[in-house]
Amino acid sequence: MYKCIFRRLTQGVVVLLVVSFLCFIIFQFFGDPVLTLAGRYATKAQQDAVRIKMGLDKPFYVQYFVFLKNALHGDFGLSYVAQTPVLGLILERLPASIELAISAMFIALTFGIGLGVLVSLNPRNFMSRIIMSGSLFGISLPTFLIGILLIMIFSVIFRILPTFGRGAVIKIAERWRTGIFTIDGLRHLILPAFTLGMYQMAVLLRLTRGGMLEVLREDYIRTAWAKGLSPRIVIFKHALKNALIPVVTMAGLQFGELIAFSIVTESIFQWPGAGNLLLTAVYETDHPVIVAYVMMTSIIILFLNLLVDILYGYINPKIRYE
Amino acid sequence: MKKFTSVMIFLLVILGLTLIIQTSEVAKAKDSINVAVGSPPQTMNPHGSDSDANLSVMANIFEGLLYRDIEGKLVPGLATSYERLDDLTWRFNLRQGVKFHNGNDFTWEDVKYTFLRLREPYPVSEFLSFGEMISSVEIVNGNPWIIDVKTKIPVPYFANNLHQVFIMDKESTESRSIGEIGEKPIGTGPYKFVEWVKGSYLKLTANENYWGKAPSIKNVEITPITEPSTRLAAIVTGQVDILQDVPVELFETAKSNPDIELITRPARRAIYLGLGNKPGSPTSDIRVRKAMYLAIDEDEIIEKVMFGHAFPAAQIPDEPTVGYDASIRRFNFDLERAKVLLAEAGYADGFKIKLTGPNDRYVRDAQICEAIAKQLAKVGIEVELDTKPKAVFFPEVDEHILDFYLIGWFDGTYDFGRSFTKLVHSVATGYGGLNGSGYSDATLDKLLEESEKIVSPEARAEKLRLLNRMAMEEKIAVIPLHYQEDAYAIYKGRGIEFTPRADTWILFREMSIK
Numbered sequence A: 001m002y003k004c005i006f007r008r009l010t011q012g013v014v015v016l017l018v019v020s021f022l023c024f025i026i027f028q029f030f031g032d033p034v035l036t037l038a039g040r041y042a043t044k045a046q047q048d049a050v051r052i053k054m055g056l057d058k059p060f061y062v063q064y065f066v067f068l069k070n071a072l073h074g075d076f077g078l079s080y081v082a083q084t085p086v087l088g089l090i091l092e093r094l095p096a097s098i099e100l101a102i103s104a105m106f107i108a109l110t111f112g113i114g115l116g117v118l119v120s121l122n123p124r125n126f127m128s129r130i131i132m133s134g135s136l137f138g139i140s141l142p143t144f145l146i147g148i149l150l151i152m153i154f155s156v157i158f159r160i161l162p163t164f165g166r167g168a169v170i171k172i173a174e175r176w177r178t179g180i181f182t183i184d185g186l187r188h189l190i191l192p193a194f195t196l197g198m199y200q201m202a203v204l205l206r207l208t209r210g211g212m213l214e215v216l217r218e219d220y221i222r223t224a225w226a227k228g229l230s231p232r233i234v235i236f237k238h239a240l241k242n243a244l245i246p247v248v249t250m251a252g253l254q255f256g257e258l259i260a261f262s263i264v265t266e267s268i269f270q271w272p273g274a275g276n277l278l279l280t281a282v283y284e285t286d287h288p289v290i291v292a293y294v295m296m297t298s299i300i301i302l303f304l305n306l307l308v309d310i311l312y313g314y315i316n317p318k319i320r321y322e
Numbered sequence B: 001m002k003k004f005t006s007v008m009i010f011l012l013v014i015l016g017l018t019l020i021i022q023t024s025e026v027a028k029a030k031d032s033i034n035v036a037v038g039s040p041p042q043t044m045n046p047h048g049s050d051s052d053a054n055l056s057v058m059a060n061i062f063e064g065l066l067y068r069d070i071e072g073k074l075v076p077g078l079a080t081s082y083e084r085l086d087d088l089t090w091r092f093n094l095r096q097g098v099k100f101h102n103g104n105d106f107t108w109e110d111v112k113y114t115f116l117r118l119r120e121p122y123p124v125s126e127f128l129s130f131g132e133m134i135s136s137v138e139i140v141n142g143n144p145w146i147i148d149v150k151t152k153i154p155v156p157y158f159a160n161n162l163h164q165v166f167i168m169d170k171e172s173t174e175s176r177s178i179g180e181i182g183e184k185p186i187g188t189g190p191y192k193f194v195e196w197v198k199g200s201y202l203k204l205t206a207n208e209n210y211w212g213k214a215p216s217i218k219n220v221e222i223t224p225i226t227e228p229s230t231r232l233a234a235i236v237t238g239q240v241d242i243l244q245d246v247p248v249e250l251f252e253t254a255k256s257n258p259d260i261e262l263i264t265r266p267a268r269r270a271i272y273l274g275l276g277n278k279p280g281s282p283t284s285d286i287r288v289r290k291a292m293y294l295a296i297d298e299d300e301i302i303e304k305v306m307f308g309h310a311f312p313a314a315q316i317p318d319e320p321t322v323g324y325d326a327s328i329r330r331f332n333f334d335l336e337r338a339k340v341l342l343a344e345a346g347y348a349d350g351f352k353i354k355l356t357g358p359n360d361r362y363v364r365d366a367q368i369c370e371a372i373a374k375q376l377a378k379v380g381i382e383v384e385l386d387t388k389p390k391a392v393f394f395p396e397v398d399e400h401i402l403d404f405y406l407i408g409w410f411d412g413t414y415d416f417g418r419s420f421t422k423l424v425h426s427v428a429t430g431y432g433g434l435n436g437s438g439y440s441d442a443t444l445d446k447l448l449e450e451s452e453k454i455v456s457p458e459a460r461a462e463k464l465r466l467l468n469r470m471a472m473e474e475k476i477a478v479i480p481l482h483y484q485e486d487a488y489a490i491y492k493g494r495g496i497e498f499t500p501r502a503d504t505w506i507l508f509r510e511m512s513i514k
Helices: A002-025 A033-037 A044-053 A060-072 A085-123 A124-139 A141-157 A183-216 A219-226 A231-260 A263-268 A274-283 A287-315 B002-021 B052-061 B108-117 B130-131 B168-177 B227-234 B248-255 B284-297 B299-303 B334-345 B365-377 B392-397 B416-423 B440-454 B458-475
Strands: A170-173 A176-178 B032-038 B067-068 B074-076 B079-085 B089-094 B134-142 B143-151 B191-197 B201-206 B219-224 B242-244 B260-275 B309-310 B352-358 B382-388 B406-407 B477-491
Touching: A002 A060, A002 A231, A002 A287, A033 A044, A033 B392, A044 B130, A085 A124, A085 A183, A085 A231, A085 A263, A085 A274, A085 A287, A124 A183, A141 A183, A141 A263, A141 B227, A183 A231, A183 A263, A219 A231, A231 A287, A263 B201, A274 A287, B032 B227, B052 B191, B052 B201, B074 B079, B074 B143, B089 B108, B108 B130, B108 B134, B108 B143, B108 B168, B227 B242, B227 B248, B227 B477, B248 B260, B248 B477, B260 B365, B260 B392, B284 B334, B284 B365, B299 B309, B299 B365, B299 B477, B352 B365, B352 B392, B365 B382, B365 B406, B416 B440, B416 B458, B440 B458, B458 B477
Parallel strands: B032 B219, B032 B242, B352 B382, B352 B406
Antiparallel strands: A170 A176, B067 B074, B079 B089, B089 B143, B134 B143, B191 B201, B201 B219, B242 B477, B260 B406, B260 B477, B309 B477
16 A cells, blocks of 8 residues: 555656656747847847846756756746746645635535436436436536626626625635635635536536446345345445445546636636636746646646545455555 | 435525625725726736736836826926936936835935846846946936936937836835735835735725825725626626726627726727838839738728727827827728739739738737738738737747738837837847838938937927838838727726726826715
C-alpha cells in the first residue's frame, strides 16, 4: 500500500516536470510578453532592454531551469501584468474555484446517485423515462448555454437569484475568503454550481443506473431479498455499494476537472476563481501565471487520482494494492 | 428510512425557500455606486498598464500634473500652469498643500521621482518610451514649487501626455515591494483605495482631504463582468448601476428594456486600413490606392456589420486631437470610378492581395474584414482573408511584414504628431513602430519632422493639419473606415447623473446621484 503510494508520488513529480517543461516550449510560440509590457510606444532598443532585464532573452531551457530553481524555493515569480507574486494571485482565487467545484460535485453526487438508484428500481416507470431523457440534455447541452439559460430564467425573468459574482464573503485568512457561510454567498453559488455540476450529474446518473441494473440481477441480491432483509439494506448496502466502483472513479476524475476546467462557468458568472484568472492570463500572455496555474491543477488532479485509488480499497476489499 | 428522507426533503425545501425569498434587490446607500466594466483592472501600479481600462481606474486614485475634462481639453491638475520655454524645456508651477492618501505632502521630489522611475526597464512601466525622453527635472531659482523638465529630444506633445502619467509618492514607493505597489495604491486623487479582490471587485472611498471639490459619491465599487450577456443581465436586474461597453449585438435588446437607459457617444478610436506601397506592388500606384478607397462602401459596413453603431471617418484623429482637420472629407463610394482608375493603372483585371486583421480586438473586426473582401471583389481585387488573434496579429504589425491590414487607433495624448510618428512615418529608429506595412513617403516624413521642432502650439497644430490633409487626400496613406461608438447603460431607478467622457474613463468625481 505505502509502496504503491510512494510509486505514485514519484510518478507525479515526473508528470509535473514534463508538464511545466511543455509550458515553456509552448510559450515560445505564444506571443511576446515584452511587446505589451514595454508599452505601445517603446522602440526596439527599449523592448530589448526590458527583455534582458527580465531574462527573457535567454534560450527557453535556461529560462526553464531558472524557473525550476525558484519554484523549488516556493517562488513562482511575479505576474507580468499585475506585477504581484503569482502564488498569491492563484491562492487568492483557488478557494472560490474549490468551493464551486465541491458544491457542483455535491449536487452531482446527490442528484446523480439518488436519481440513478430511483431509476434503476423502476426502469420502465414513466417518471424514470422522463429522468433518463432529461439526463441526455445534461450531457449534450454546452455549459455556456446552460449558464445563460439559468441566468435568463432565474435572474432576469423570475428575479429570484443573482446574476454574477460571489456575493457577501467572509474573510478567513489573508487571501482566503468564503461565501458558504452567508445567505447571500449561498444564493450566488446556486446557479454556477448547477451549471458546472449538470454534466457530471447526468453522467453519474447514467453510470449509477447501469451499475445498479446489473448488480440487482445478481444471485446474492436475490438471496438477500429471499432472506427477508429490509429494502434499505438490500438496495444501499448490498447493491449500491457494489455498483459504486465506476461511479467513484468517474467522480474522482471529474472533480479534478471541475476545478481545472471550470473556466467557462467561471467566466459566465464572473466567478472570481482560478479559471477566470487563467483566461485573462492567456489573453495577456502572462506566462508566470499560466505555468503556475497549470502546475497547481496538475498537482490537484494527481492528488485526487491517488485518493480515488485509496478509496477503492475501502469500498471494495477485493481490490488490494500489493 | 421514510422518516429520514422526509425530514431531509423538508430541510432542503426550507433552505431553498430562505435563499430565494431574500429579495434580490439589495438596498443601496444613497451615495454609493456600482459600475460594471468589461475588462478587469490589471494592476494597481499606475504605470503598470497604459490600457484605458486600467488608466480609467487609476485616474480616480491618482492625478497627473494635468487633467482632461470630459471633452478632452487639457486643464490644471497637480500643476496649476505650464509653458514650453524652448523646444526641450517645459516649466510647471506645482500645486501647494496637496497630500497623498498616506499623509505625505506632495512635493517636487515626487514629480522627479515619478518621471525618472518611468524609464527603468524593471519593474517595467508601460510609459517606458516616454520616460526615456526625459533628461532632467530641476527646481527653478531654489523655489520648490516651480520645476523645469528637460527632454533629450524635442517632444512637442510632452504636456499632452501628462494627464495619464500619474504622480506617485516617493517615500512609500521606495520603501514598499513591487508586489505591494501593484496591490495597494497611494495617490493624491479624489478617491482612496479600500480593497481589491481580483476578479470580484475594487472598492474605493472618497478622500476627505482632497484638495479640489469634494466628490458627491462617497463609496464606489468597480465590478468586472467579462461575459457580455451576463453584464447586461446584471444591469437589467439592478445589481449594478452603470454598465460600460454595451455589446453592439445586444444593443437592441438593451434598448427595449424599460429599466435601463442607454447613453452613446462617438468613440475616439478610428478603425482604418493600412496599405503598403513597396515599389513594384500594385498598391504603390496612387490610382490603385484611390480605387480601393472608392470601392469600399463604408455606409454598408456601418449599417450591416456595425448595426448602425459607428460613425464614418475621413481621417485617423478625432475632433479633440491636435492635428484634426474638419475640412477633410471621405471620398464617396463610386464603383465605376474605381474600375476606371484600376484600368488606367493597368489592373483592369484586378490583382490579388492579402488582408490581415485581428479577430478579438475591435468591435466586429473579423466581420469588417469579410465585408471589405466582398466589396473589393466587385472591382476585381481578389482579397485573401487572414484574420487571427491579436496576440499573433500585433507582433506581425511590429515586424512591418503586412501588405494590407485592419487596425484601430486613438491617441491617448490627443496628438496626431505622435500618432503619425508611430503609424505612418517610414520605419526608422523611434519611428514607424506600428506601421505594419512599412509604408513610406518622403514628403510626409519631412513634414512631420519639421513639425517636431515648432515650439508655438498654434503653428505646430497648423503644420499637423497640413500633414493630415496631405496624407489623407493626396497620398491616401491609409484608408479610414469609421469611429466606433461608446455605449453605456444606466439603471434608471437611482437618479444617477452621468456623462460619458471622450476617453472612456469612468471618473466618479464627475458623477452625482439626485
